[in-house]
Amino acid sequence: xxxxxxxxxxIGGLTxxxxxxxxxxxxxxxxxxxxxxPVGAGIMMAVNAMQIFEKLxxxxxxxxxxxxIHGIFITDEKLKTISTTNVLALEKKFNSCNVAIHRAxxxxxxxxxxxxxxxxxxxxxxxxxxxENYHLHFENGNEVESKIVFGADGIHSKVRNQILKNRTxxxxxxxxxxGLTDFYLPEQYFHHALEIWGKGKRFGFVKLSENKVxxxxxxxxxxxxxxxxxxxxxxxFDPIVLQILEATKQENIIxxxxxxxxxxxxxxxxxxxxxxxxxxATTPNxxxxxxxxxxxxxxxxxxxxxxxxxxxIFEEFQKIRMKKVDYIVNTSWKVGQISQWEKGNAxxxxxxxxxxxxxxxxxxxxxxxxxx
Numbered sequence: 001x002x003x004x005x006x007x008x009x010x011i012g013g014l015t016x017x018x019x020x021x022x023x024x025x026x027x028x029x030x031x032x033x034x035x036x037x038p039v040g041a042g043i044m045m046a047v048n049a050m051q052i053f054e055k056l057x058x059x060x061x062x063x064x065x066x067x068x069i070h071g072i073f074i075t076d077e078k079l080k081t082i083s084t085t086n087v088l089a090l091e092k093k094f095n096s097c098n099v100a101i102h103r104a105x106x107x108x109x110x111x112x113x114x115x116x117x118x119x120x121x122x123x124x125x126x127x128x129x130x131x132e133n134y135h136l137h138f139e140n141g142n143e144v145e146s147k148i149v150f151g152a153d154g155i156h157s158k159v160r161n162q163i164l165k166n167r168t169x170x171x172x173x174x175x176x177x178x179g180l181t182d183f184y185l186p187e188q189y190f191h192h193a194l195e196i197w198g199k200g201k202r203f204g205f206v207k208l209s210e211n212k213v214x215x216x217x218x219x220x221x222x223x224x225x226x227x228x229x230x231x232x233x234x235x236x237f238d239p240i241v242l243q244i245l246e247a248t249k250q251e252n253i254i255x256x257x258x259x260x261x262x263x264x265x266x267x268x269x270x271x272x273x274x275x276x277x278x279x280x281a282t283t284p285n286x287x288x289x290x291x292x293x294x295x296x297x298x299x300x301x302x303x304x305x306x307x308x309x310x311x312x313i314f315e316e317f318q319k320i321r322m323k324k325v326d327y328i329v330n331t332s333w334k335v336g337q338i339s340q341w342e343k344g345n346a347x348x349x350x351x352x353x354x355x356x357x358x359x360x361x362x363x364x365x366x367x368x369x370x371x372x
Contacts, residue, residue: 021114062099126138
């Protein structure tokens with residue numbers, strides 16, 4: 001029998017594994033994929049996540065594998081600034097900086113550090129049932145009994161759906177393309193991330209490594225059609241956007257709906273707890289989805305330093321984390337709606353430029369401050 005099983009070897013599940021290893025606890029991670037390989041796209045590890053990686057002695061390794069980002073800008077189609085984040089002040093305060101990195105590179109660093117022997121690949125959860133302990137049935141025919149279970153299996157979590165039965169997934173009615181390409185950005189973008197707001201559409205890009213660029217593009221669902229031409233769609237944006245799109249091979253682009261999870265009342269049952277997207281999936285507009293799963297793992301680790309009563313820990317964990325993640329989920333949803341306006345954009349941009357930097361900074365600090 002397993003003392004602890006983690007379902008899902010995403011960033012949240014792997015970070016939790018590293019935290020449990022630090023606490024000298026035995027665990028096994030079960031992952032549906034057959035290998036941890038370069039699928040998906042880039043990701044930004046914000047200052048809050050990097051503070052936690054420093055405590056795991058992984059900060060330097062992640063910084064070396066990715067690209068430090070010292071500025072985040074929102075602009076209009078012609079790259080006129082709407083809003084900036086004073087990242088240098090935040091770096092000084094928290095002794096960490098944002099890092100843009102390929103998702104698979106980050107997963108490999110986390111997996112290597114906790115030991116691949118603790119990860120069972122090709123284990124897609126089929127059913128979970130509670131008897132005296134939990135019985136996990138996998139699609140490959142294997143069955144495992146486990147005393148404690150963590151559901152780190154994402155927004156469509158089978159752990160959540162079968163045990164807690166809470167699942168109101170909201171669709172923002174936005175389509176999002178994510179891409180990776182070999183492209184040499186001008187020097188002013190080496191350590192800056194850009195998000196460009198147009199009419200009912202957005203485009204963002206950031207450098208991951210020497211010549212690797214991660215980008216994303218969003219449009220409102222009502223403007224979507226099959227085989228849509230992104231170059232034509234973003235033809236009114238600055239030429240750099242079109243150059244990045246032209247440089248990207250079709251096989252390096254993925255398309256998703258932008259969805260989140262409506263806040264759920266309970267993240268745990270007896271000897272079972274959800275973390276990350278399984279508990280509080282958010283839209284990506286604040287760049288905090290994976291970062292919040294990392295914070296989940298960190299808070300659980302801090303609670304484990306004081307107690308080994310898992311059910312007490314799970315109750316405390318939700319009390320500590322719920323206010324912050326609900327704020328992020330709700331704020332991110334609102335940002336996503338405002339950024340995709342099809343009318344009144346000039347007024348929106350004008351008003352946003354009037355917001356004092358101090359106000360924006362205070363909101364960002366609230367997100368980056370760890371709760372324990």
